[in-house]
Amino acid sequence: xxxxxxxxxxxxxxxxxxxxxxxxxxxxxxxxxxxxxxxxxxxxxxxxxxxxxxxxxxxxxxxxxxxxxxxxxxxxxxxxxxxxxxxxxxxxxxxxxxxxxxxxxxxxxxxxxxxxxxxxxxxxxxxxxxxxxxxxxxxxxxxxxxxxxxxxxxxxxxxxxxxxxxxxxxxxxxxxxxxxxxxxxxxxxxxxxxxxxxxxxxxxxxxxxxxxxxxxxxxxxxxxxxxxxxxxxxxxxxxxxxxxxxxxxxxxxxxxxxxxxxxxxxxxxxxxxxxxxxxxxxxxxxxxxxxxxxxxxxxxxxxxxxxxxxxxxxxxxxxxxxxxxxxxxxxxxxxxxxxxxxxxxxxxxxxxxxxxxxxxxxxxxxxxxxxxxxxxxxxxxxxxxxxxxxxxxxxxxxxxxxxxxxxxxxxxxxxxxxxxxxxxxxxxxxxxxxxxxxxxx
Amino acid sequence: xxxxxxxxxxxxxxxxxxxxxxxxxxxxxxxxxxxxxxxxxxxxxxxxxxxxxxxxxxxxxxxxxxxxxxxxxxxxxxxxxxxxxxxxxxxxxxxxxxxxxxxxxxxxxxxxxxxxxxxxxxxxxxxxxxxxxxxxxxxxxxxxxxxxxxxxxxxxxxxxxxxxxxxxxxxxxxxxxxxxxxxxxxxxxxxxxxxxxxxxxxxxxxxxxxxxxxxxxxxxxxxxxxxxxxxxxxxxxxxxxxxxxxxxxxxxxxxxxxxxxxxxxxxxxxxxxxxxxxxxxxxxxxxxxxxxxxxxxxxxxxxxxxxxxxxxxxxxxxxxxxxxxxxxxxxxxxxxxxxxxxxxxxxxxxxxxxxxxxxxxxxxxxxxxxxxxxxxxxxxxxxxxxxxxxxxxxxxxxxxxxxxxxxxxxxxxxxxxxxxxxxxxxxxxxxxxxxxxxxxx
Numbered sequence: 001x002x003x004x005x006x007x008x009x010x011x012x013x014x015x016x017x018x019x020x021x022x023x024x025x026x027x028x029x030x031x032x033x034x035x036x037x038x039x040x041x042x043x044x045x046x047x048x049x050x051x052x053x054x055x056x057x058x059x060x061x062x063x064x065x066x067x068x069x070x071x072x073x074x075x076x077x078x079x080x081x082x083x084x085x086x087x088x089x090x091x092x093x094x095x096x097x098x099x100x101x102x103x104x105x106x107x108x109x110x111x112x113x114x115x116x117x118x119x120x121x122x123x124x125x126x127x128x129x130x131x132x133x134x135x136x137x138x139x140x141x142x143x144x145x146x147x148x149x150x151x152x153x154x155x156x157x158x159x160x161x162x163x164x165x166x167x168x169x170x171x172x173x174x175x176x177x178x179x180x181x182x183x184x185x186x187x188x189x190x191x192x193x194x195x196x197x198x199x200x201x202x203x204x205x206x207x208x209x210x211x212x213x214x215x216x217x218x219x220x221x222x223x224x225x226x227x228x229x230x231x232x233x234x235x236x237x238x239x240x241x242x243x244x245x246x247x248x249x250x251x252x253x254x255x256x257x258x259x260x261x262x263x264x265x266x267x268x269x270x271x272x273x274x275x276x277x278x279x280x281x282x283x284x285x286x287x288x289x290x291x292x293x294x295x296x297x298x299x300x301x302x303x304x305x306x307x308x309x310x311x312x313x314x315x316x317x318x319x320x321x322x323x324x325x326x327x328x329x330x331x332x333x334x335x336x337x338x339x340x341x342x343x344x345x346x347x348x349x350x351x352x353x354x355x356x357x358x359x360x361x362x363x364x365x366x367x368x369x370x371x372x373x374x375x376x377x378x379x380x381x382x383x384x385x386x387x388x389x390x391x392x393x394x395x396x397x398x399x400x401x402x403x404x405x406x407x408x409x410x411x412x413x414x415x416x417x418x419x420x421x422x423x424x425x426x427x428x429x430x431x432x433x434x435x436x437x438x439x440x441x
Numbered sequence: 442x443x444x445x446x447x448x449x450x451x452x453x454x455x456x457x458x459x460x461x462x463x464x465x466x467x468x469x470x471x472x473x474x475x476x477x478x479x480x481x482x483x484x485x486x487x488x489x490x491x492x493x494x495x496x497x498x499x500x501x502x503x504x505x506x507x508x509x510x511x512x513x514x515x516x517x518x519x520x521x522x523x524x525x526x527x528x529x530x531x532x533x534x535x536x537x538x539x540x541x542x543x544x545x546x547x548x549x550x551x552x553x554x555x556x557x558x559x560x561x562x563x564x565x566x567x568x569x570x571x572x573x574x575x576x577x578x579x580x581x582x583x584x585x586x587x588x589x590x591x592x593x594x595x596x597x598x599x600x601x602x603x604x605x606x607x608x609x610x611x612x613x614x615x616x617x618x619x620x621x622x623x624x625x626x627x628x629x630x631x632x633x634x635x636x637x638x639x640x641x642x643x644x645x646x647x648x649x650x651x652x653x654x655x656x657x658x659x660x661x662x663x664x665x666x667x668x669x670x671x672x673x674x675x676x677x678x679x680x681x682x683x684x685x686x687x688x689x690x691x692x693x694x695x696x697x698x699x700x701x702x703x704x705x706x707x708x709x710x711x712x713x714x715x716x717x718x719x720x721x722x723x724x725x726x727x728x729x730x731x732x733x734x735x736x737x738x739x740x741x742x743x744x745x746x747x748x749x750x751x752x753x754x755x756x757x758x759x760x761x762x763x764x765x766x767x768x769x770x771x772x773x774x775x776x777x778x779x780x781x782x783x784x785x786x787x788x789x790x791x792x793x794x795x796x797x798x799x800x801x802x803x804x805x806x807x808x809x810x811x812x813x814x815x816x817x818x819x820x821x822x823x824x825x826x827x828x829x830x831x832x833x834x835x836x837x838x839x840x841x842x843x844x845x846x847x848x849x850x851x852x853x854x855x856x857x858x859x860x861x862x863x864x865x866x867x868x869x870x871x872x873x874x875x876x877x878x879x880x881x882x
Contacts, residue, residue, distance in 0.1 A: 046527040080547070086487040088554040095557075098565045099550035102543035106521070109540035113529040116536075124539045129614060150614075173570060173591075 033155070033196040034059055037069040037165065037187035041204045042261035043107045044074035052261065053114035055202070056160060060120055065155045067194060069165045069187040070111060072103025093138030097167070097177045100139075101127070104164035104183070112162050122160035125151070127175075130161070132168035132186065134176045141176035143168060143185065143248075146193035163190060181242020188245045192252035199254050201241060202261040207268035208233065208240050210432035211285040215420045218433045222268050222283060229283050229375050230256075230270045232409040236373035237288035246270070281378035281385055282430045287419050288371040291321060292344040293401070295336040296351070298361025306335060308357060316350050318343045322371070322404040322411060332361070336402055338413065341367060369401065370419035373411040374426065386410050392429040398422055474596070474637040475500055478510040478606065478628035482645045483702035484548045485515035493702065494555035496643070497601060501561055506596045508635060510606045510628040511552060513544025534579030538608070538618045541580075542568070545605035545624070553603050563601035566592070568608035568616075573627065575609035575617045582617035584609060584626065584689075587634035604631060622683020629686045633693035640695050642682060643702040648709035649674065649681050651873035652726040656861045659874045663709050663724060670724050670816050671697075671711045673850040677814035678729035687711070722819035722826055723871040728860050729812040732762065733785040734842065735792070736777040739802025747776060749798060757791050759784045763812070763845040763852060773802070777843055779854065782808060810842065811860035814852040815867065827851050833870040839863055 036056060043049050052070075059066050080099050084091045091099075108124035115122035131147035154161040165183025170176050178185055184201060191199035207221040208230065225233070227250035234243040240258055249256050249270065259267025299305055306325065313320055323337040339347045344367055351363055379385050386403075389410055393400060398421065402413035414422060427433070477497060484490050493511075500507050521540050525532045532540075549565035556563035572588035595602040606624025611617050619626055625642060632640035648662040649671065666674070668691035675684040681699055690697050690711065700708025740746055747766065754761055764778040780788045785808055792804055820826050827844075830851055834841060839862065843854035855863060868874070 046524060049528060083487060083547070083551060084554060087490060087551050088558045090558075091554040092557050095550040095553040095565055098546055098553075098567075102546050105539055105543050106524070109536040110524060110528050112536040112539075113525060113532040116533050117529050117531075124536055126539075126616075175567075 031063065031065050032198075033065045033067070033194055035067045035069065035187050035191040035194070035196045035199045036202060037183060037200065038071065038202045038261060039183065039204070040071040040074050040077070042202050043070060043072075043111065046110070048261075049073075049107070049110050050114050052202075053111055053118055055261070056111070056115060056122075057118045057120050060160060066160045067151060067155070067190055067196070068108075068111065068160060068162045069183055069190060070104055070107040070162060071165050071183040072100075073107055073110075076103040076106070094174055097138045097141075097175050100177050101164065101167040101175045104166055108162040108164050112160075115160055115162075120160055121158055122162055123154060124162045124164070126164050127167035127186065128169035130163040130190070132163075132189070134168035134170055134178070136170040136172055136174065136176065138174070138176055140179035141168060141170065143178070143189050146189055148190070148193045151190070151194065181245055184242040184245035185248060188248045188252075188254050188256065191254045192248065196254070198257050199249065200257045200259060202259060203240065204261065205240060205258075206260040206263055206265060207258050208238065208270070209284065211423050211427045212287065215287070215423050216285075216427045218427060220433050223266070224269045224271070225283050226377050227253075227270060227272060228408055229377055232373065232375040232406065233284055233286045236286035236375065236409065236411060237371065238284075238286045240268075241270075281382050282374050282376040282432065283378075284375050284432065285423050285426050286373045286375060287423055288373075289416050289419055290341045291338045291369060291371060292341045292365060292367040293336060293338050293369045293413060294344070294347060294351070295334060295364040295366075296358070296360045296362075297334050297364065298332045299335050300332060300359040302359075305358065308354070309335070309351070310337075312350050312354055313339070313347060316346060318347050318350070322402055322413060324402050324404065335360075338369065338371070338402075366401075368416050369413050370416035371411055371413055372419060372422045372426065373409055374430070375409050377408055379408050379410070388429065389426060392425050393422060396421060396425050398425075472504065472506050473639075474506045474508070474635055476508045476510065476628050476632040476635070476637045476640045477643060478624060478641065479512065479643045479702060480624065480645070481512040481515050481518070483643050484511060484513075484552070487551070489702075490514075490548070490551050491555050493643075494552055494559055496702070497552070497556060497563075498559045498561050501601060507601045508592060508596070508631055508637070509549075509552065509601060509603045510624055510631060511545055511548040511603060512606050512624040514548055514551075517544040517547070535615055538579045538582075538616050541618050542605065542608040542616045545607055549603040549605050553601075556601055556603075561601055562599055563603060564595060565603045565605070566595075567605050568627070569610035571602070571604040571631070573604075573609035573630070575611055575619070577611040577613055577615065577617065579615070579617055581620035582609060582611065584619070584630050587630055589631070589634045592631070592635065622685055625683040625686035626689060629689045629693075629695050629697070632695045633689065637695070639698050640690065641698045641700060642686075643700060644681065645702065646681060646699075647701040647704055647706060648699050649679065649711070650725065652864050652868045653728065656728070656864050657726075657868045659868060661874050664707070665710045665712070666724050667818050668694075668711060668713060669849055670818055673814065673816040673847065674725060674727045677727035677812065677816065677850065677852060679725075679727045681709075682711075722823050723815050723817040723873065724819075725816055725873065726864050726867050727814045727816060728864055729814075730857050730860055731782045732779045732810060732812060733782045733806060733808040734777060734779050734810045734854060735785070735788060736775060736805040736807075737792070737799070737801045737803075738775050738805065739773045740776050741773060741800040743800075746799065749795070750776070750792070751778075753791050753795055754780070754788060757787060759788050759791070763843055763854060765843050765845065776801075779810065779812070779843075807842075809857050810854050811857035812852055812854055813860055813863045813867065814850055815871070816850050818849055820849050820851070829870065830867065833866050834863060837862060837866050839866075 038052050112122045112124045133145045134141035134143050151161045165186040167177050188199050209219040211219040213219040231246045234246050253272050256270040321338045325333050325335045398414050398418045400412045404411045479493050553563045553565045574586045575582035575584050592602045606627040608618050629640050650660040652660040654660040672687045675687050694713050697711040762779045766774050766776045839855050839859045841853045845852045
């Protein structure tokens with residue numbers, strides 16, 4: 001049982017006070033509602049499943065209402081995909097969804113059984129039973145609406161509701177799946193629909209770090225980042241949270257808490273609020289090593305050429321990321337952009353097939369690039385960050401091939417072989433280890 | 442495409458004419474509707490799944506509408522049960538159903554993919570999506586109603602509908618499973634609801650035999666048996682079809698065709714019609730070796746004693762089969778009955794616990810019994826069959842411990858060690874090998 005101000009809309013008081021602050025005089029006792037999401041590594045075997053149940057039971061015993069979203073056990077989904085691959089080179093998306101949606105249901109049933117043995121009432125639900133209505137885009141469906149009445153009734157009856165992640169039901173009453181990062185998205189969307197106090201994402205790391213700890217040994221866990229920072233980090237290579245789940249969290253102002261399934265320590269809170277914002281120039285460093293660069297040199301500078309290129313690539317389902325264009329003195333432009341490495345060949349084919357519709361001198365490609373991104377709310381008011389970043393990289397002898405910025409992010413494209421060195425040098429230069437400690441109130 | 446009389450209600454023309462007879466002058470061309478059910482051994486791996494798809498495709502290419510019911514792949518269900526056992530000693534039935542229902546869905550999705558690659562339109566459906574409404578008795582639900590509108594729409598659109606067997610949905614919108622033999626029951630119930638021309642049960646044997654071919658090498662496949670005969674055979678130990686599915690078939694007059702997944706030959710037809718009835722005294726011999734006998738000697742002959750015993754056993758979920766009672770000259774009775782061998786200990790405990798409520802002299806039990814059953818529509822008008830049976834067994838020196846009869850069945854309880862010899866002697870005496878050939882028109 002926790003206490004929060006009755007008049008305060010969710011988020012205004014900050015998640016930590018909502019879950020932890022003592023009762024003030026004008027406050028009313030309210031049951032907190034937690035959505036807890038456990039990923040595949042957290043339910044990889046029956047022993048881990050029992051540990052997850054213990055974790056959920058502790059939350060219930062603390063007095064909170066609990067909705068749990070579960071992924072499929074360990075490599076279950078990979079196994080199902082392999083079965084489909086054995087059957088067909090191009091399995092129908094609707095059938096892939098029928099197939100893949102089973103893994104999360106198995107997890108839910110098993111966790112429910114484990115909770116029963118701990119003396120808690122619990123029931124499992126498919127995405128459809130949980131009221132998760134999606135569009136009909138099989139294998140990559142989007143959630144259109146959540147009808148949470150059934151889950152609310154379960155909670156009102158004192159039961160833990162276990163919801164199969166990554167899935168829903170279409171208007172045509174077919175099973176759909178949400179694609180990559182689907183279970184995170186299920187959890188955040190349910191938290192929004194149920195007006196939950198927090199959406200806890202349990203994973204195999206203890207939170208969001210200032211940089212990848214496998215590259216920078218001094219990387220520290222960030223106690224608090226903003227939704228926008230997390231969005232930029234996820235888009236720039238951080239794998240802790242699926243990008244689309246962060247988008248949903250930002251849109252509906254859902255406080256997220258990313259933490260470890262295997263440790264009790266607090267993880268990283270991701271909220272609208274960033275009380276530390278004044279001090280934080282840079283929150284963290286993200287990187288990517290799975291992209292390639294294409295450059296179109298000497299493109300005739302006529303209206304619509306760029307649109308033509310990017311429409312053709314989009315039609316081929318190729319996800320173009322960073323784009324830069326320089327117009328030269330001769331009225332011709334150089335257009336460079338990045339694509340996922342596995343799509344490079346297909347992208348070059350699309351460009352070649354355009355022929356005369358894309359008048360240009362030469363196509364170059366580079367499959368040896370990487371990206372390093374600085375993210376921080378503090379950049380909004382500190383334009384000097386970019387200059388510092390470029391100076392640090394120059395001092396390391398690292399050549400910058402492309403630059404792309406937003407108000408709270410700077411991304412540079414460099415040689416892939418230099419990514420790790422760049423991450424370490426920037427982590428040191430911006431003193432991120434100390435910054436993380438300053439945030440840890 | 443087949444032809445059947447428009448005015449003839451299903452079954453009147455017999456299944457073979459319904460599927461095979463040429464068009465008569467007063468007949469209208471009607472698409473035949475087949476329900477095809479494939480068991481777990483028929484979809485045990487991806488190669489077998491492709492073979493099942495080829496079989497279904499051939500049915501479609503012959504012009505029939507096809508609804509397919511599938512079991513889970515091979516030992517999938519056993520694997521899921523083992524997972525549940527690892528988690529909990531007493532898993533909740535509702536969660537077992539959520540867990541176990543996934544296996545059949547996987548089979549359906551994979552067969553759909555394989556059919557697509559063969560150029561056929563097909564879609565998979567859960568029990569719920571197929572409109573199979575059950576009661577709420579989890580892990581042993583009964584089908585209450587089938588709403589076949591969605592399947593009908595699929596058929597009207599030229600698609601093969603693949604339905605996950607063994608499952609449905611309760612009025613409380615929970616996933617339910619039908620218990621043992623559930624997929625057979627799904628198939629027969631769907632065939633009844635859709636008014637199908639035939640329900641084909643594909644399995645790993647080629648049909649129903651006059652006796653177990655592993656015991657009697659001369660056992661022959663029966664081309665045709667009646668629903669009632671099959672019911673008696675299933676109740677008496679034949680494992681080809683689940684008893685409850687035969688009950689549904691008889692109740693709704695669904696013609697069944699039991700045949701092999703791995704061979705093209707005709708199997709055994711099971712219908713209301715038995716055109717050969719006049720000639721057939723005995724259709725087949727079934728046997729059981731997994732029961733035990735309990736005898737209560739010197740039971741005081743007062744009203745209600747038998748009811749008290751069998752109510753107590755039923756309350757303990759012990760399935761009592763054959764019962765006989767002899768009243769002796771002293772006004773005391775001997776009551777004997779059989780129970781499943783694994784339940785013998787529990788049954789004896791129940792009886793002991795009854796104490797004075799069951800006044801009798803002595804309790805005996807025998808865990809070394811077996812049963813041999815003759816089944817045949819011809820017995821209705823041929824009371825001499827029993828006498829022949831007893832004479833044959835006497836000539837073999839086999840002692841009959843109990844006798845139980847219905848209008849088309851005679852069951853004897855004998856020593857388990859003599860079951861195989863009894864089966865062979867009776868098969869020979871009633872000339873069943875020739876009888877099977879006579880039926881094979």
